[in-house]
Amino acid sequence: MPFDLQLTEEQEALKATLHEFSEDVLRPAARPCEEAKETSPDIHRQVHELGVTAPVPEEFGGGGTFDCVTYCVAAEELAFGDPGIAYQVLGSGIAAIVLGLAGDDDHKARLLPRFAEPEPVPSFVAYGEKVALGDLESLETAIDADKVRGEKYGVLNASDASLGIVVGRTPDGLGAIVFEGNDGYDVAKPENKMGLEAAPTYAVRFDDAGEALPAGPQLEQAILWTKLMTGAIAVGCARASFEHAAKYATEREAFGKPIGAFQAISHRIADMAIEIDAARLSVWRAAWKIDRGEATHADVAQANGQALQAASYCGDEGVQVLGGHGYIRDHPVEKWFRDAVTLSVFDPPELGGDTFVARSVFA
Amino acid sequence: MTVDFEIDENLAFVRDYVRAFARDTLRPLAREADEKGKLPTETIKQLGTFAGNRASIMPEENKGNGEKRSSIAAMMAVIGSEELAWGDPAVVLNIPGPGLAAPSIRAAGTPEQQKRFLDDIFNVDSGEPRFGALAVTEPQAGSDVSNVQTTAVQDGDEWVLNGTKMYCTNGARAEIVVVNATVDKSLGRQGQKFFVIEKGAPGFKVGKIEKKMGLTASETAELILDDCRIPFDNILGGAEALEPKGSGFKGTMKAFDSSRPSVAAMALGIGRAAFEYARDWVSSELPMNTSFPRKAAIEQKLGRMKRELDAARGLVWQAAWMADNKIPNSKEASMAKAYAPPAGLRACIGAIQIMGPEGYSKEHLVEKWFRDIKVYDIFEGTGQIQRVVISRKILGRLD
Numbered sequence: 001m002p003f004d005l006q007l008t009e010e011q012e013a014l015k016a017t018l019h020e021f022s023e024d025v026l027r028p029a030a031r032p033c034e035e036a037k038e039t040s041p042d043i044h045r046q047v048h049e050l051g052v053t054a055p056v057p058e059e060f061g062g063g064g065t066f067d068c069v070t071y072c073v074a075a076e077e078l079a080f081g082d083p084g085i086a087y088q089v090l091g092s093g094i095a096a097i098v099l100g101l102a103g104d105d106d107h108k109a110r111l112l113p114r115f116a117e118p119e120p121v122p123s124f125v126a127y128g129e130k131v132a133l134g135d136l137e138s139l140e141t142a143i144d145a146d147k148v149r150g151e152k153y154g155v156l157n158a159s160d161a162s163l164g165i166v167v168g169r170t171p172d173g174l175g176a177i178v179f180e181g182n183d184g185y186d187v188a189k190p191e192n193k194m195g196l197e198a199a200p201t202y203a204v205r206f207d208d209a210g211e212a213l214p215a216g217p218q219l220e221q222a223i224l225w226t227k228l229m230t231g232a233i234a235v236g237c238a239r240a241s242f243e244h245a246a247k248y249a250t251e252r253e254a255f256g257k258p259i260g261a262f263q264a265i266s267h268r269i270a271d272m273a274i275e276i277d278a279a280r281l282s283v284w285r286a287a288w289k290i291d292r293g294e295a296t297h298a299d300v301a302q303a304n305g306q307a308l309q310a311a312s313y314c315g316d317e318g319v320q321v322l323g324g325h326g327y328i329r330d331h332p333v334e335k336w337f338r339d340a341v342t343l344s345v346f347d348p349p350e351l352g353g354d355t356f357v358a359r360s361v362f363a
Numbered sequence: 364m365t366v367d368f369e370i371d372e373n374l375a376f377v378r379d380y381v382r383a384f385a386r387d388t389l390r391p392l393a394r395e396a397d398e399k400g401k402l403p404t405e406t407i408k409q410l411g412t413f414a415g416n417r418a419s420i421m422p423e424e425n426k427g428n429g430e431k432r433s434s435i436a437a438m439m440a441v442i443g444s445e446e447l448a449w450g451d452p453a454v455v456l457n458i459p460g461p462g463l464a465a466p467s468i469r470a471a472g473t474p475e476q477q478k479r480f481l482d483d484i485f486n487v488d489s490g491e492p493r494f495g496a497l498a499v500t501e502p503q504a505g506s507d508v509s510n511v512q513t514t515a516v517q518d519g520d521e522w523v524l525n526g527t528k529m530y531c532t533n534g535a536r537a538e539i540v541v542v543n544a545t546v547d548k549s550l551g552r553q554g555q556k557f558f559v560i561e562k563g564a565p566g567f568k569v570g571k572i573e574k575k576m577g578l579t580a581s582e583t584a585e586l587i588l589d590d591c592r593i594p595f596d597n598i599l600g601g602a603e604a605l606e607p608k609g610s611g612f613k614g615t616m617k618a619f620d621s622s623r624p625s626v627a628a629m630a631l632g633i634g635r636a637a638f639e640y641a642r643d644w645v646s647s648e649l650p651m652n653t654s655f656p657r658k659a660a661i662e663q664k665l666g667r668m669k670r671e672l673d674a675a676r677g678l679v680w681q682a683a684w685m686a687d688n689k690i691p692n693s694k695e696a697s698m699a700k701a702y703a704p705p706a707g708l709r710a711c712i713g714a715i716q717i718m719g720p721e722g723y724s725k726e727h728l729v730e731k732w733f734r735d736i737k738v739y740d741i742f743e744g745t746g747q748i749q750r751v752v753i754s755r756k757i758l759g760r761l762d
Contacts, residue, residue, distance in 0.1 A: 002367065002369075002370065002371035002374070002435070002438075003367060003368060003369065003370045003371070003374070003438060003680060003684060004364065004365060004366060004367040004684070005366060005681060005684055005685075006364050006365065006366070006688075007365070007366065008364060008365050011365075069365075069366045246757050246758060249758055249761075250758050250759065250761060257761065257762065258758075258761045260754070260758040260761045261761035261762040263747075263750070263751070263754075266750070266751070266754035266755075266758060266761075267747070267750040267751075267754060269753075269754050269757055269758060270698075270701065270749070270750035270751075270753035270754040270757070271701075271750070273694075273698065273753055273757060274678070274698045274701055274702050274753070277677075277678060277681065277695070277698055278674035278675070278677060278678055278702060279674070281674065281677030281678065281680075281681060282670075282673065282674050282677060284366055284368075285368045285673075285677065287366075288366055288367065288368050289368075301666075302666075302669070302670045302673060305666075305667075305670050306670055306671075306674050349666075349667065349670065350663060350667075353666065353670075354662075354663045354664075354665075354666030354667045354670060355659070355662045355663050355666055356666070357665075357666035357667075357669050357670055358661075358662040358663065358664075358665035358666035358669065359662065359666075361642050361665065361669060362642070362645075362646055
């Protein structure tokens with residue numbers, strides 16, 4: 001197959017559907033959910049019903065699964081609606097993807113049908129650690145057979161999860177432990193965040209036995225998929241800022257003309273567009289590699305680095321283009337900037353990502 | 364019809380072939396060419412023989428006039444350009460061929476002109492290296508091409524051209540130079556037409572050869588048109604070009620939309636050369652007692668270099684893929700051209716810093732690549748101009 005960037009008809013149709021949903025449902029819900037510091041159950045259910053956040057194979061009662069490129073297209077569109085809600089809903093469903101790709105037959109038969117129900121499953125995949133570089137090798141959380149011990153941050157749904165997956169290191173490499181119900185771990189504290197508030201997260205301490213997922217390349221690709229979710233959301237977040245700022249630049253006037261007529265503004269708009277395309281292409285490339293079972297941690301780190309850089313840049317410039325109006329909450333750009341910087345904590349290029357990209361080139 | 368980042372075997376073959384040529388032939392010539400500011404005539408001849416003394420060693424991008432354009436021509440151009448520039452960006456410009464004269468003649472020339480100026484000169488085995496050139500820039504007119512002052516006045520069956528062109532690559536040794544000149548000042552840019560000046564035309568003089576920061580082995584000439592006389596038939600598009608709807612400036616310049624991804628690809632190739640050089644230096648030469656913080660910083664810098672270069676390649680390939688699929692790509696071509704040169708420049712500066720005193724030393728090529736790459740953010744449309752193009756596509760015209 002030759003180099004190609006054309007989405008399939010199904011992907012285009014999904015993108016259009018989700019775009020409309022984002023405009024009609026997520027945009028109006030964004031501020032209320034942020035203020036309530038949670039995604040309302042109604043909104044969560046509506047996104048869940050779209051079938052893209054927790055895909056379940058038909059044999060387990062679901063609407064079928066799709067590849068990682070499609071997932072990234074969908075995640076960008078949802079995040080364009082609202083990054084916080086997108087983070088909550090995508091993050092709550094992604095355990096289904098890990099189970100579907102890496103679970104054994106028993107896990108799939110027993111756990112996947114839950115995600116096919118109309119009611120979303122409060123679940124999580126816990127990865128992030130405060131002291132780790134972010135790559136698989138430097139995870140501190142230790143897994144020994146079915147036991148896991150370690151601390152994670154940014155864990156969704158930890159207070160009432162009925163299913164959770166913890167990623168850690170086994171003596172042989174990457175491992176993951178599944179917990180059912182919320183025994184086996186302690187919520188150290190709820191995180192009171194400056195952004196992504198519609199996605200309440202927790203610091204969690206794990207020290208107990210659960211069920212181990214089979215280790216191997218499948219698990220590795222599945223975990224990389226969960227990490228790439230951050231990058232895909234970041235692209236949508238960046239695009240939200242960009243489109244809002246671009247529209248504003250054609251409407252707001254200063255010195256007798258639209259501010260977009262001034263190159264101090266228009267060149268920023270151009271740079272935002274460049275960063276977004278560069279980021280999206282990096283994310284798609286990593287997703288395409290995951291679909292081929294060939295992705296490395298460096299591929300995903302590269303994509304996330306590019307996407308988080310785009311989100312922070314567009315978030316900042318989005319506020320800057322609007323000036324004082326950008327800083328007040330009447331406009332959404334200040335929120336997207338806070339969301340972007342919060343997201344960037346999950347895989348910051350300068351504090352890890354770029355380093356293991358470099359390490360990969362010496363391999 | 365689905366997202367796929369793997370290039371097909373034809374492109375992979377071209378890439379590997381050009382990569383080997385760049386590594387074995389171009390790269391070894393780089394330092395001496397830079398120091399002397401030129402290549403030995405014999406070497407240029409050899410490069411010409413290799414390239415078949417025609418447009419380039421890659422398939423021509425746009426045959427124009429009905430000849431079917433290959434559906435991977437633009438991808439092939441960017442992939443080949445990256446590899447060639449990786450070998451050496453200045454030596455590449457010494458490969459004989461019509462250079463930038465080709466796209467303008469292909470875009471606006473009559474079939475007779477295409478035969479006379481391209482096929483008869485470049486697609487024959489003359490045994491001698493032959494160059495073509497394009498001269499647009501003038502001392503007072505860079506990005507603002509509408510400010511071009513060179514005039515062309517008809518005098519019987521001849522044109523008389525007056526003006527000064529500058530920054531013309533291979534202009535002094537070219538068999539043909541394509542220039543734009545105003546036939547009717549009141550029409551603004553639409554009053555500008557393109558003309559072909561043949562070597563030896565009366566009143567055609569070579570001014571100074573520029574001394575540059577980089578790309579020193581590439582000849583950059585000032586051209587003086589002092590009552591320069593050329594046949595009437597040398598106006599591109601023939602007499603029809605003078606009609607109100609004749610081949611205007613804008614239409615001809617459109618031919619260069621296709622060159623922006625390739626120029627971006629060259630910057631990417633230079634940046635990649637610097638990145639790989641620094642990477643290899645770090646694995647074999649990094650002093651054992653390098654402090655931990657410095658090692659960590661080096662790793663981070665190398666990672667960022669690779670990340671940004673890969674992102675640049677994404678933008679370059681996106682623009683080329685769109686061209687090959689006949690999707691309008693003016694915005695995306697400018698995005699690639701705006702992003703790749705600064706990303707490549709950062710890679711060059713990063714490589715110099717990582718290597719420290721060996722980085723700025725002329726014993727290694729990274730200092731040369733830094734000097735070479737800077738101009739990629741300037742020629743063929745500055746970074747600022749690319750942002751004007753991009754923002755106009757997004758915002759519309761607001762001024």
